[in-house]
Amino acid sequence: MTTTPSNAPYSNGPASEQIANIRETLLLMASLANRNLSLAMRALVERDEKLAASVEAEDSQLDELEISVDELVINHMATHAPVATDCRFMLVASKISSNLERIADQAVSIARRSLELNKEPLLKPLIDIPRMAQIAEGMLRDSVTALIERKPELAQEIIKRDKEVDAINKQLARELTSFMLEDPTTITRALNLTIVARCLERIADHCKNIAEEVYYLYQAIDIRHDRTPTS
Amino acid sequence: MVTTKASLMSQTQPTTMMDESIPTTQTTEVVHTPVATPSASDKAARLNAPTIIDINNVDFYYGQSKALHGINFPIKEKLVTAFIGPSGCGKSTLLRCLNRMNDLVDGTRIGAGSIKISGVDIYDPSVDVIELRKRVGMVFQKSNPFPKSIYENIVYGLRLQGINNKGRLDETVERSLRGAALWEEVRDRLHTSALGLSGGQQQRLCIARAIAVEPEIILMDEPCSALDPIATVKVEELIHQLKQDYTIVIVTHNMQQAGRCSDITAFFYMGRLIEIDATEKIFTNPTQKQTEDYISGRFG
Amino acid sequence: MTARTHPFQRKTTVASYREAGVFWALRAFTYIILGFGVIIFSTIIYKGSPAVFGSERIDGTFPFLHNDFLFTKPQTLHVFKYKGEIKQMSAADYYTFVGQSPDASTPPPANPLTASPPSPVLSTTGINSSDITDHETYSYAAGGIWPQIVGTILLVIGSMAIALVLGIFSAIYLSEYSKQGPLISAIRLAIINLAGVPSIVFGLFGVGLFVLAFGWNISLMAGWFTLAFMVLPVIITASEESLRAVPKGFREGSLALGATKWQTVYLNVLPYALPGILTSSVLGIARVAGETAPILFTAAYATSDKLPWDLNISPDRLHSGFLGYLEYPFAWLHDFAFHGVNALPYHIYVVSSKIPQNEYTERVQYGTAFVFLLVVMMIALASVLLRIRLRSRLKW
Numbered sequence: 001m002t003t004t005p006s007n008a009p010y011s012n013g014p015a016s017e018q019i020a021n022i023r024e025t026l027l028l029m030a031s032l033a034n035r036n037l038s039l040a041m042r043a044l045v046e047r048d049e050k051l052a053a054s055v056e057a058e059d060s061q062l063d064e065l066e067i068s069v070d071e072l073v074i075n076h077m078a079t080h081a082p083v084a085t086d087c088r089f090m091l092v093a094s095k096i097s098s099n100l101e102r103i104a105d106q107a108v109s110i111a112r113r114s115l116e117l118n119k120e121p122l123l124k125p126l127i128d129i130p131r132m133a134q135i136a137e138g139m140l141r142d143s144v145t146a147l148i149e150r151k152p153e154l155a156q157e158i159i160k161r162d163k164e165v166d167a168i169n170k171q172l173a174r175e176l177t178s179f180m181l182e183d184p185t186t187i188t189r190a191l192n193l194t195i196v197a198r199c200l201e202r203i204a205d206h207c208k209n210i211a212e213e214v215y216y217l218y219q220a221i222d223i224r225h226d227r228t229p230t231s
Numbered sequence: 232m233v234t235t236k237a238s239l240m241s242q243t244q245p246t247t248m249m250d251e252s253i254p255t256t257q258t259t260e261v262v263h264t265p266v267a268t269p270s271a272s273d274k275a276a277r278l279n280a281p282t283i284i285d286i287n288n289v290d291f292y293y294g295q296s297k298a299l300h301g302i303n304f305p306i307k308e309k310l311v312t313a314f315i316g317p318s319g320c321g322k323s324t325l326l327r328c329l330n331r332m333n334d335l336v337d338g339t340r341i342g343a344g345s346i347k348i349s350g351v352d353i354y355d356p357s358v359d360v361i362e363l364r365k366r367v368g369m370v371f372q373k374s375n376p377f378p379k380s381i382y383e384n385i386v387y388g389l390r391l392q393g394i395n396n397k398g399r400l401d402e403t404v405e406r407s408l409r410g411a412a413l414w415e416e417v418r419d420r421l422h423t424s425a426l427g428l429s430g431g432q433q434q435r436l437c438i439a440r441a442i443a444v445e446p447e448i449i450l451m452d453e454p455c456s457a458l459d460p461i462a463t464v465k466v467e468e469l470i471h472q473l474k475q476d477y478t479i480v481i482v483t484h485n486m487q488q489a490g491r492c493s494d495i496t497a498f499f500y501m502g503r504l505i506e507i508d509a510t511e512k513i514f515t516n517p518t519q520k521q522t523e524d525y526i527s528g529r530f531g
Numbered sequence: 532m533t534a535r536t537h538p539f540q541r542k543t544t545v546a547s548y549r550e551a552g553v554f555w556a557l558r559a560f561t562y563i564i565l566g567f568g569v570i571i572f573s574t575i576i577y578k579g580s581p582a583v584f585g586s587e588r589i590d591g592t593f594p595f596l597h598n599d600f601l602f603t604k605p606q607t608l609h610v611f612k613y614k615g616e617i618k619q620m621s622a623a624d625y626y627t628f629v630g631q632s633p634d635a636s637t638p639p640p641a642n643p644l645t646a647s648p649p650s651p652v653l654s655t656t657g658i659n660s661s662d663i664t665d666h667e668t669y670s671y672a673a674g675g676i677w678p679q680i681v682g683t684i685l686l687v688i689g690s691m692a693i694a695l696v697l698g699i700f701s702a703i704y705l706s707e708y709s710k711q712g713p714l715i716s717a718i719r720l721a722i723i724n725l726a727g728v729p730s731i732v733f734g735l736f737g738v739g740l741f742v743l744a745f746g747w748n749i750s751l752m753a754g755w756f757t758l759a760f761m762v763l764p765v766i767i768t769a770s771e772e773s774l775r776a777v778p779k780g781f782r783e784g785s786l787a788l789g790a791t792k793w794q795t796v797y798l799n800v801l802p803y804a805l806p807g808i809l810t811s812s813v814l815g816i817a818r819v820a821g822e823t824a825p826i827l828f829t830a831a832y833a834t835s836d837k838l839p840w841d842l843n844i845s846p847d848r849l850h851s852g853f854l855g856y857l858e859y860p861f862a863w864l865h866d867f868a869f870h871g872v873n874a875l876p877y878h879i880y881v882v883s884s885k886i887p888q889n890e891y892t893e894r895v896q897y898g899t900a901f902v903f904l905l906v907v908m909m910i911a912l913a914s915v916l917l918r919i920r921l922r923s924r925l926k927w
Contacts, residue, residue: 375780
């Protein structure tokens with residue numbers, strides 16, 4: 001899969017090499033972020049401390065990649081003055097990298113909470129949170145797929161899934177609040193779970209942002225903040 | 232029937248890249264992927280590449296007027312070095328000093344300093360200008376194919392050296408034209424006039440003609456200034472390929488061209504070298520204010 | 532006054548009358564000049580073509596060329612009344628007619644003004660000299676102009692060859708090799724001024740230098756060099772222009788590939804300048820062919836009715852035996868080059884000023900002018916064709 005965002009009839013020049021380089025770095029970041037999220041969730045579900053620690057270790061790598069994407073972007077903009085799709089790609093790449101980095105940060109946060117949670121028995125069987133994680137992971141995967149395969153319609157579809165995650169998050173928050181009201185000893189665990197849910201909600205938001213950027217990249221229409229493509 | 236079914240199946244299969252490339256819940260081992268940070272290390276390597284042309288405090292005069300003031304910098308081997316600057320800043324003058332094309336202009340002289348190519352001072356009286364120009368080829372602003380056939384244009388330099396062996400000439404023509412990414416376009420009409428080529432093809436022919444004599448260094452004096460954007464891109468791609476084998480020095484008025492195809496950029500103003508650095512550095516964070524003003528189009 | 536219906540309404544003003552007046556005046560002048568040209572050329576063609584195309588004696592072969600006129604030597608025309616009937620005869624015909632051998636008579640008179648009709652004696656033909664009355668002779672009015680045609684062509688070819696070689700070489704030096712400075716500018720100015728020198732001055736210069744100082748006498752050689760020096764300024768200036776018109780890129784491109792200066796000039800500049808040089812040399816050809824003054828003292832004999840290659844190499848000038856055979860071509864070339872010729876313009880000058888103008892001499896006067904025009908046109912045409920050929924091969 002080596003399609004470039006560039007529509008230029010020539011593809012051997014330094015310009016497309018640099019763009020391909022940025023794309024590859026983004027893909028690397030996406031795969032690392034996805035893996036970190038998976039590892040964090042496994043750390044939570046399987047109560048595995050070793051995995052939780054590894055998530056934190058990997059985060060620095062993503063931070064470095066975020067910086068390197070920005071450097072590549074600014075170098076390319078300064079030296080090649082990209083226009084049209086290439087120009088949008090520069091803006092979008094920078095934003096996507098920063099969203100991916102934040103997703104990884106949220107994964108670190110989840111890993112830390114899981115360390116806390118592991119100290120005590122389970123409050124309740126984890127059902128809603130893995131579901132949220134599953135949806136969020138799907139969103140991340142699909143948004144990157146939309147980027148690679150130039151599928152703005154897929155990106156549009158991803159945005160809708162964010163609502164689902166939000167709904168689960170709200171419902172879970174209510175549920176956990178009731179736990180805390182009933183039994184103050186559950187407060188720490190309930191709070192940690194709330195935070196994990198919130199992290200996943202944030203991750204879904206970031207994925208939504210990525211999807212919006214992908215849509216903007218291919219359609220040149222900004223659909224952020226509930227602006228529909230038709231309006 | 233079978234084939235239709237197979238193709239249908241392959242179409243309906245979801246093609247997500249993530250499935251293959253990202254290890255999901257199965258892996259327990261933490262794999263540290265080595266992260267490449269391309270730009271930083273590359274930039275340093277470029278600035279530390281071996282020097283091929285050493286320009287030492289060169290002053291240059293047209294009659295009484297001083298055109299270059301104490302130019303002092305090295306040109307690195309097998310890299311593209313771009314000279315930029317406003318008109319009359321001396322960038323073309325310096326370029327033409329490198330193969331002594333300025334000798335053709337009456338009243339020019341190097342007042343002080345020296346230019347050394349592979350350690351030899353090219354303005355030393357013992358230097359044969361003809362030999363120098365064979366090693367330091369040049370491509371001009373206006374594409375100047377001779378009104379001969381494409382073939383004769385390429386072999387011109389060899390014929391000057393008295394090489395008339397048909398096999399050797401044929402081989403050189405093919406090699407040079409391939410090197411200039413022109414072979415596929417002209418292989419069927421090698422013996423037709425070079426003037427029938429388009430502007431971009433003519434300029435690539437001139438590049439092919441220059442590499443036919445196997446120089447080490449190719450000087451390009453605004454090679455794309457008379458070309459349309461597509462032809463320009465082709466020449467730039469060619470420059471990108473040529474730097475595998477040649478050291479290229481390119482003078483350009485088009486800053487974006489310097490950005491696109493050079494590794495190192497030198498900025499000249501009023502006959503002085505203002506700044507020289509890796510191209511990305513010049514274009515993102517120049518040290519000198521004059522450089523920044525010029526590249527952002529705020530000059531004067 | 533009509534009402535103005537729109538802002539660009541045409542109005543009749545003084546200016547519009549003036550415009551019309553200027554236009555018609557310019558047009559009238561041009562057409563008057565054209566009229567003169569037409570009159571001059573049509574006179575020459577009308578009066579001269581019968582001599583060439585032989586309207587009087589069509590022998591039925593295309594293109595009805597009057598071979599006698601084009602391809603024979605000039606003769607004296609004898610006009611006389613024989614038993615009351617006017618007869619025109621060339622000298623040869625006349626002597627046959629009266630039965631006298633032309634060799635026995637005096638050769639054609641050296642000076643046409645003092646020419647007196649020979650007094651024939653009774654001969655075997657039985658013609659009584661008393662039957663011949665009103666006998667007049669006109670030098671050159673009979674026969675042809677072949678030696679003049681040949682002489683003109685030789686003069687043009689030789690002098691143009693000399694002028695082109697010298698001119699191109701000095702133009703190459705001036706524009707490619709010399710450092711541009713006050714001295715070269717002065718030389719260039721002198722050359723341009725030379726073009727304005729009257730041709731008779733060149734003739735005197737030729738006499739002084741080639742004929743007398745070099746001792747070449749009146750010869751083809753002296754004529755060649757005199758004419759060559761006369762057209763040199765034109766050739767040099769034109770060659771310099773043509774060399775300068777060759778794009779700078781050809782020189783730079785060649786030098787940048789490691790060519791020497793002469794390789795560059797020879798391979799990549801001169802071939803592309805040649806068409807231009809030839810174009811301008813057409814102008815030189817017309818001048819060389821047309822000038823009378825420079826050859827008046829240097830190359831032309833009015834009486835030279837020999838063809839340039841009618842040479843007598845007397846055996847005593849050569850060594851005997853094999854060496855003599857080796858020597859022969861050189862002696863022949865020497866005599867050829869140092870032998871006077873005649874030329875068409877000079878012949879026109881002689882026949883129109885030295886013999887009376889009447890119906891008998893008109894034929895040779897206008898005929899020569901007509902042939903002269905044709906020869907000049909043909910040489911120019913050949914040069915134009917050569918240029919077109921070169922130009923189509925070397926185009927940029």
